[in-house]
Amino acid sequence: MRVVVADDAVILREGLARLLREAGFEVAGLAADGSELLEQVERCSPDVAVVDIRMPPTHTDEGLQAAKAIRRSRPGTGILVLSQHVHARYALELLSEGTDGVGYLLKERVSDLAELASSVRRVGEGGSVLDPAVVSQLVNRRRPGGDPLGQLTDRERDVLGLMAEGRSNKAIAERLFVTEHTVEKHVKNIFATLRLPPSPDDHRRVLAVVTFLNAQ
Amino acid sequence: MRRNMNAGLIGLGVLGLLAGAGALWVASTPAIQPSGIPSAPVALLVGWSFIGSGLLSWRARPDNRLGPVMVLSGFAWFASVLQEGHGAVLFTIGQAFQVLYLAGFLYLILSFPSGRLQTVLDRALVITAFALVSVGQLASLLFTDERAICDRCATNLLEVTRNDALANGLLQSQRIAGLVVIVITIGLLAVRLVRASRPQRRAVIPVLLAGIVALAALAVSVTASALGAAGQDIYGRVSGYAFAVVPVAVLFAFLQRQLARGAVAGLVVELGEPSATVGLAEALSRALGDPSLSLRYWFPAESRYVDSDGRPVTLPGPGEGRRSTVVERGGQPIAVLIHDPALEHNAELVDSVCAAAGLTLENERLQAELRARLTELQASRARLVEATEAERRRIERDLHDGTQQRLVSIAMSLGLLESKLPGKPSQAQPIVRETRQALAAALDELRELTQGIHPTILAERGLPVALDELCHRAALPTHLQLDLSCRLPDQVESAAYFVVSEALTNATKHSHGSEVRVKAACAAGLLTIEVADDGIGGAAAGHGTGLRGLTDRVEALGGTLTVSSPPGRGTTLRAEFPCG
Numbered sequence: 177m178r179v180v181v182a183d184d185a186v187i188l189r190e191g192l193a194r195l196l197r198e199a200g201f202e203v204a205g206l207a208a209d210g211s212e213l214l215e216q217v218e219r220c221s222p223d224v225a226v227v228d229i230r231m232p233p234t235h236t237d238e239g240l241q242a243a244k245a246i247r248r249s250r251p252g253t254g255i256l257v258l259s260q261h262v263h264a265r266y267a268l269e270l271l272s273e274g275t276d277g278v279g280y281l282l283k284e285r286v287s288d289l290a291e292l293a294s295s296v297r298r299v300g301e302g303g304s305v306l307d308p309a310v311v312s313q314l315v316n317r318r319r320p321g322g323d324p325l326g327q328l329t330d331r332e333r334d335v336l337g338l339m340a341e342g343r344s345n346k347a348i349a350e351r352l353f354v355t356e357h358t359v360e361k362h363v364k365n366i367f368a369t370l371r372l373p374p375s376p377d378d379h380r381r382v383l384a385v386v387t388f389l390n391a392q
Numbered sequence: 393m394r395r396n397m398n399a400g401l402i403g404l405g406v407l408g409l410l411a412g413a414g415a416l417w418v419a420s421t422p423a424i425q426p427s428g429i430p431s432a433p434v435a436l437l438v439g440w441s442f443i444g445s446g447l448l449s450w451r452a453r454p455d456n457r458l459g460p461v462m463v464l465s466g467f468a469w470f471a472s473v474l475q476e477g478h479g480a481v482l483f484t485i486g487q488a489f490q491v492l493y494l495a496g497f498l499y500l501i502l503s504f505p506s507g508r509l510q511t512v513l514d515r516a517l518v519i520t521a522f523a524l525v526s527v528g529q530l531a532s533l534l535f536t537d538e539r540a541i542c543d544r545c546a547t548n549l550l551e552v553t554r555n556d557a558l559a560n561g562l563l564q565s566q567r568i569a570g571l572v573v574i575v576i577t578i579g580l581l582a583v584r585l586v587r588a589s590r591p592q593r594r595a596v597i598p599v600l601l602a603g604i605v606a607l608a609a610l611a612v613s614v615t616a617s618a619l620g621a622a623g624q625d626i627y628g629r630v631s632g633y634a635f636a637v638v639p640v641a642v643l644f645a646f647l648q649r650q651l652a653r654g655a656v657a658g659l660v661v662e663l664g665e666p667s668a669t670v671g672l673a674e675a676l677s678r679a680l681g682d683p684s685l686s687l688r689y690w691f692p693a694e695s696r697y698v699d700s701d702g703r704p705v706t707l708p709g710p711g712e713g714r715r716s717t718v719v720e721r722g723g724q725p726i727a728v729l730i731h732d733p734a735l736e737h738n739a740e741l742v743d744s745v746c747a748a749a750g751l752t753l754e755n756e757r758l759q760a761e762l763r764a765r766l767t768e769l770q771a772s773r774a775r776l777v778e779a780t781e782a783e784r785r786r787i788e789r790d791l792h793d794g795t796q797q798r799l800v801s802i803a804m805s806l807g808l809l810e811s812k813l814p815g816k817p818s819q820a821q822p823i824v825r826e827t828r829q830a831l832a833a834a835l836d837e838l839r840e841l842t843q844g845i846h847p848t849i850l851a852e853r854g855l856p857v858a859l860d861e862l863c864h865r866a867a868l869p870t871h872l873q874l875d876l877s878c879r880l881p882d883q884v885e886s887a888a889y890f891v892v893s894e895a896l897t898n899a900t901k902h903s904h905g906s907e908v909r910v911k912a913a914c915a916a917g918l919l920t921i922e923v924a925d926d927g928i929g930g931a932a933a934g935h936g937t938g939l940r941g942l943t944d945r946v947e948a949l950g951g952t953l954t955v956s957s958p959p960g961r962g963t964t965l966r967a968e969f970p971c972g
Contacts, residue, residue: 187798188800191804191805194804194808199811260796283800286803286807287807289811
């Protein structure tokens with residue numbers, strides 16, 4: 177799988193490239209800011225772009241803007257945005273452009289090479305990745321006037337969170353040490369309880385869940 | 393002095409009465425009935441009007457030339473009546489002085505109300521007129537035979553030789569030149585009236601209008617007699633009446649200013665009212681009769697003027713059609729009145745009004761100063777908030793770009809390490825070394841950052857040790873001289889530390905010097921910090937945001953910060969704090 181890495185800090189850019197190579201990815205290009213990233217994407221046609229959200233010149237959300245631009249110019253390219261802060265808003269902005277092949281991870285997740293590799297791969301395959309910290313922020317938000325999540329069992333809340341992270345039923349089953357069939361039952365329950373339209377597709381239900389979490 | 397002057401004026405008045413009586417006697421028993429001479433009552437009216445108004449104006453405004461000018465013009469007028477008298481001497485004097493009063497009259501209306509001719513054109517007109525009525529008149533008399541004037545006229549003693557053509561030519565040129573002068577003067581006065589500001593116009597309109605009428609009537613009368621046409625008598629009489637009005641109008645204007653001084657009393661009463669509902673500026677503008685008047689107050693802390701809200705203002709420059717009069721108290725400026733130029737001719741009144749309003753002005757000035765200080769305080773507080781905000785952003789950036797990045801890279805190395813350990817432990821060794829180095833670098837950065845936020849040594853060991861440490865770490869060789877025996881408040885210590893720290897940083901970055909001297913001394917409740925380098929100087933105080941921020945920080949503690957940086961002679965930064 178071909179990857180482009182964008183980060184203004186050399187130490188992190190090179191470190192990420194090294195990690196990704198180690199995990200078996202082909203690092204096709206490196207970029208230090210948003211415009212370089214767009215050039216590299218045009219030049220290398222990567223499967224995934226791993227992008228630091230904060231880059232020159234304004235050091236705010238250039239990575240996010242570049243990611244949105246790539247979504248429009250090359251919709252097939254997966255984008256994994258790395259951030260040092262938990263900003264649910266940024267994650268949702270990114271997801272609102274379409275959840276296929278989009279991810280938002282905290283930078284510190286790079287310490288788990290296996291997890292990083294699986295995230296990049298999921299995004300490259302058109303899936304979505306939402307950092308657990310962001311999901312937990314969304315799930316645990318204090319909601320005015322009756323929390324609909326209160327109607328869910330603890331186990332169902334776990335499943336909801338994992339769905340929001342972009343995991344498939346199979347992955348959820350592995351994580352919770354239950355059968356895939358059990359996960360399917362939980363999912364059906366959750367959708368019924370929260371009155372969400374049923375959405376069998378692992379990929380597409382992320383948006384439904386996240387939108388629900390954000391809207392309440 | 394005043395008594396002498398009064399006696400002199402009374403003497404002149406008696407002379408004027410006698411001259412009038414004489415003129416009346418001469419005119420009532422005319423030897424001749426020459427043309428162009430007004431009848432006896434008009435002649436008396438004009439002469440006495442000039443002399444009487446002149447004397448009273450002289451008394452009211454001894455500093456103004458117009459009083460004497462009017463008196464002289466009055467006598468000159470009476471002298472011109474003598475030509476009607478019997479005998480060669482009176483006749484000749486009368487002929488010689490026939491039109492002299494016109495020069496005085498022209499001076500009067502062109503210089504009113506200041507008594508000074510302001511422009512080159514004014515001066516040229518008066519000089520030309522004077523030449524025409526003196527030299528021109530005498531020149532034509534040299535060639536005029538009395539029989540050319542009238543049949544029964546007395547002998548012209550000035551006649552050298554009779555030359556009717558030459559005399560007539562001279563007379564006509566005198567008349568034409570005189571007409572030109574009159575027309576230009578009328579035009580000039582009309583322009584002045586149109587351009588005058590409202591208070592100016594109110595002051596000059598009676599005089600200038602009467603003057604224009606008198607000159608216009610005279611011009612018609614002269615033209616008529618030059619052409620030998622009828623009507624010169626009527627216009628001569630009209631111009632006579634108008635002439636008589638002008639001095640009275642001048643006197644009236646002067647006396648009105650005298651009366652305006654009564655306004656000062658009104659002002660004192662108004663300002664004394666316990667509930668001063670009217671503003672001071674309003675009361676002053678009423679007392680001085682200038683609705684456009686405005687007030688600015690002196691703000692000594694910044695050596696500039698502010699308005700009543702304490703906002704800095706600029707005074708009108710020359711040529712902006714406004715004048716400013718500075719009000720002083722005890723040798724110090726307290727305020728400035730910005731007013732119409734017309735008030736300049738009445739400096740006395742302005743002075744009295746300012747004297748009367750002095751105490752109230754001083755009070756208002758103090759209030760304006762208070763507001764100015766408040767404005768400055770608000771600005772400085774806003775800057776402090778802003779500086780705090782900028783500081784927070786800087787810390788966030790430092791943490792994000794430094795420590796956080798390093799920690800993430802350490803996390804990456806550990807991830808890599810984890811993947812190596814099971815199968816390839818030999819490759820793990822260099823990764824562990826890298827990670828340890830990255831961790832050391834991260835700790836270094838963190839230490840520097842926390843030191844910058846608040847130097848721990850300052851809190852733990854106090855200012856002397858912290859300054860010593862700071863000077864040791866400085867990039868330029870730094871000598872420290874301490875005389876700190878007193879205990880200082882924490883915030884003063886902290887501010888003093890940052891003053892030295894910032895000054896050392898600036899010296900390192902900008903001075904191109906070779907060494908720095910730092911002095912800190914505490915005596916008589918005052919902490920003095922001085923940082924002097926031997927560099928190129930030329931640092932602009934208050935311009936770099938660093939210095940601005942330091943100034944705010946020092947001033948917030950009631951201290952002062954000054955920078956002296958003459959080019960080529962190094963930069964010295966000096967801060968003083970009250971302490972204890």
